[in-house]
Amino acid sequence: MVMPSKMFRNIAAAMLSLALLSGCSTVKNLFDGRGKDKSEDPKPLVQISPTTTVSQLWSASLGKGGKYLGIGLRPAIVDGHVYALAVEGGVSAFDLKTGQALWQYASKLPLTGGPGAGGGLVVVGSLEGDVIALDAATGVEKWTSKVANEVLVAPAIGGGMVFVHSNDGRLTALDEVTGERRWFYSPDMPALTVRGSGAITLGPGILFVGNDNGTLTAISMSDGNVVWTTPVAEPDGRSELERMADVDGAAILDDTTLYATSYKNHTVAIDGPSGRLMWDRANGGPRGLALSNSAVVVTDPAGHVWGLDRNSGSSLWQQDGLSYRKVTAPAVQGDYAVIGDFEGNLHWLQLNDGAFAARAKLGGAISGQPAVADGILVVQTEAGQLAAFALQ
Numbered sequence: 601m602v603m604p605s606k607m608f609r610n611i612a613a614a615m616l617s618l619a620l621l622s623g624c625s626t627v628k629n630l631f632d633g634r635g636k637d638k639s640e641d642p643k644p645l646v647q648i649s650p651t652t653t654v655s656q657l658w659s660a661s662l663g664k665g666g667k668y669l670g671i672g673l674r675p676a677i678v679d680g681h682v683y684a685l686a687v688e689g690g691v692s693a694f695d696l697k698t699g700q701a702l703w704q705y706a707s708k709l710p711l712t713g714g715p716g717a718g719g720g721l722v723v724v725g726s727l728e729g730d731v732i733a734l735d736a737a738t739g740v741e742k743w744t745s746k747v748a749n750e751v752l753v754a755p756a757i758g759g760g761m762v763f764v765h766s767n768d769g770r771l772t773a774l775d776e777v778t779g780e781r782r783w784f785y786s787p788d789m790p791a792l793t794v795r796g797s798g799a800i801t802l803g804p805g806i807l808f809v810g811n812d813n814g815t816l817t818a819i820s821m822s823d824g825n826v827v828w829t830t831p832v833a834e835p836d837g838r839s840e841l842e843r844m845a846d847v848d849g850a851a852i853l854d855d856t857t858l859y860a861t862s863y864k865n866h867t868v869a870i871d872g873p874s875g876r877l878m879w880d881r882a883n884g885g886p887r888g889l890a891l892s893n894s895a896v897v898v899t900d901p902a903g904h905v906w907g908l909d910r911n912s913g914s915s916l917w918q919q920d921g922l923s924y925r926k927v928t929a930p931a932v933q934g935d936y937a938v939i940g941d942f943e944g945n946l947h948w949l950q951l952n953d954g955a956f957a958a959r960a961k962l963g964g965a966i967s968g969q970p971a972v973a974d975g976i977l978v979v980q981t982e983a984g985q986l987a988a989f990a991l992q
Contacts (some may be wrong), residue, residue: 615906629648643903645945648956652936653992654948656960657976658699663689664983665710670930672753672887672968675978675986676717681736682971683715685720686984689726691715693739693888696976701986703739707732712752716762719776725751731778734811736976743779747772752846755802756807759821761802763807771800771809773824777930787811799850801858803872808858810847811886815859816868820873826862833926834860849929849969859910861898863961867908869896881913888929888938890971892951897930897937905930910940917954922947933977934991940966944981946989962987 675684681702682694693702709732713725722734722740731745738761749768756763761773761782771799773782800809806827807819816888818827832847851860853872861867861884869878883906885899890897895916896908903923907916926942936948936957942965948958971978978988 604679607982610907623853625693635919640641640902642925642942643921645959646921646956648959648983650959651955651957652948654946654958654980654989655962657697657988657990659985659987660692660694660699660701661984662686662692664984664987665689671712673712673980674754674968674982675971676715676722676754677971677973677978678717678736680974681717682978682986682988683694683717684980685711685715685724687711687727689984691722691734691739692986693736694986696793696849696974696978696988703741705734705741709887713764714754716755716757718757721757721762722756723755723764723950725755725764726953727751729757731762731779733762733776734931745779745781749778750809753799756802758802759805761821763821764800765800765809769812771807771819772819785817785819786815787817787828789813796804798847801851801853803853808851808853808872808874810848810849810851810860810862810990814847814862814864816847816851816858818872824877830870830875830877831865831869832860832866832868841927848886852889852891854891858916859889859896861885863901865900866905867896867898867913869910881908881915883908883915885929891933892932894938895951897932897951899927899930899939903927903941905937905949905954907937908935917952918954919949919954921956926965926967928966931970931972931977932982933970933989934971934975936991938970938972938977940968940970940979942967946979947968960989 661684680696685691689703691708710724716723722736729751733742747766749766760776764772771785778891801808817829847862851858856872858870858872863886867884868880887899896910903925905919928939928940930939939947944962948961950957964981
């Protein structure tokens with residue numbers, strides 16, 4: 601049966617108790633990586649004079665349960681369709697431009713990973729390690745499979761396979777047609793990590809996966825062999841807490857250059873074919889980054905937003921107006937970076953200087969990175985609201 605909200609709270613309390621007893625050696629990811637310094641209060645928002653107009657195109661209700669997970673749910677957009685899941689609401693599909701509901705897949709499982717979409721499939725995972733593949737056009741179930749641990753990040757689809765990064769660090773390749781296991785890769789895991797798993801980035805015959813030990817690994821899509829592993833951030837420090845260096849946000853591949861960021865406040869550019877580090881900047885965060893024609897945009901654990909030169913990593917601008925507001929990873933929409941926060945605000949920042957350009961308010965905290973396609977931004981709140989915005 602579907603887990604009620606009270607049960608999610610009980611699970612969280614049980615995990616915390618176990619962590620205190622075990623020294624966190626066997627319990628993964630009790631930290632969300634946003635606003636580490638609990639002595640700092642969220643910075644009050646200042647009144648802005650909008651320099652662009654943002655309109656909400658549509659909204660829809662998905663279901664509940666997201667706020668008890670400590671992760672950010674994010675919709676997937678493929679071929680003009682939006683796919684989104686709710687822990688207590690199944691999987692839903694909508695038209696990107698109109699918000700018209702296309703189909704809904706009801707599930708009694710606590711869905712948490714995904715959705716991933718592509719190749720005519722929509723694939724999601726659950727807290728219990730279930731993997732479910734649906735027909736992208738109809739929502740009809742195609743197959744189900746199982747991995748050894750909870751799935752908190754979207755599966756990736758390519759090369760005739762579905763790739764699932766579970767919360768124990770294992771990457772499993774499943775046959776796209778049958779769901780049968782083809783291979784798996786399992787890296788070493790540190791004792792303490794940020795809640796969540798590294799998202800998967802697809803390249804030509806290669807998967808790029810962030811690891812909880814602060815590295816990014818290139819893996820052969822066909823057989824799971826490691827091509828190279830490069831550090832994004834070194835897990836240094838005297839305690840396990842200080843050593844956390846998770847690479848959880850999806851790396852971005854642009855031509856042959858990979859851009860990745862880490863909980864350990866580092867953002868890097870890597871040559872994709874060789875794994876050679878091209879530049880390293882001591883600004884970064886746990887949730888991911890966004891890329892424009894000129895800048896890499898990242899949000900750090902303290903809520904500062906950085907614009908970095910994509911060729912050198914040098915700082916172009918810094919926006920401190922969202923300090924300790926538990927901000928999301930950014931998205932790029934037109935000439936703006938868009939960031940959500942814990943009060944349900946969406947902020948549009950000018951890409952040339954980081955200045956505030958517009959703001960919108962939704963009901964419920966935003967912890968998942970917004971998604972953008974065809975000029976339309978779609979975001980999901982922890983209360984289960986899905987909303988689409990366009991620039992005027």
